Amino acid sequence: MTPFEALYGRRCRTPLCWYESGENAVLGPKIVQETTEKIKMIREKMKASQSRQKSYHDKRRKDIEFQEGDHVFLRVTSTTGVGRALKSKKLTSRFIGPYQILEKIGKVAYRIALPPSLSNLHNVFHVSQLRKYVADPSHVIESDDIRVRDNLTVETIPLRIEGREV
Template identity: 45%
Template structure:
């Protein structure tokens, strides 16, 4: 029994991450902190995973850190669990500022379609499905997605005027 427990512990330890941060370190905050909540609609591949960087002010308990958040995020509690943080590595290409995203209180934001770039009909065994390639706000043409026309009409009727 002890051998089996040790083996399972070694598997669990590989996935476990025990990051330790110091005061004055910079970290990124996870935007969608809870599982099962679909932020940003169904466009998961377009959604940013982290925002920041933010400076760590101090450690609160064993697994939490207090961050220096900007005034635009004053309604958000400034203490975060270590699992919601990632160490900041200097690279300006992955920084998303919360001012550009207009974050809600639950660290989510609304992505809006700008225009329809292309349309096509996808044929299955039983029916034809009309699809459209949609250009989204704050994203380039290479990140446009194919969406079902009927669902887009329900969610965004202003695109069809």
């Protein structure tokens, strides 16, 4: 018993076995011609199937391109190295940034200006690892003016008194 037969429960059909099973034909030009015709037919059907699947895929696909100077988010995954470069592993966000694109390298790769904390990373990333940053004023967090004393303490003013019990 062959491994194929043990796995699939039937004998393997090679191109020489594609002729009609009732005939005991001798190998010759007729069997070779039938085999090549059937191989051509199989290739045509595979091409038709592949083109149909490609058309389904292309309907939903859009090519993403960035310009120099655009800002993008960088995807955090353990396989790309970005996840390994971050110090905190727990509760990390899916994207970090935004970072500025310095230049386009090839069709799908971009060089990004990374901060010094991520200097151990290679600064060229595939377009699938990037997401466009849409500027929004609500993303900017303004800090309050804090007055620090000479002894490095900060005066805090309570907003309201919750309870008077001690």
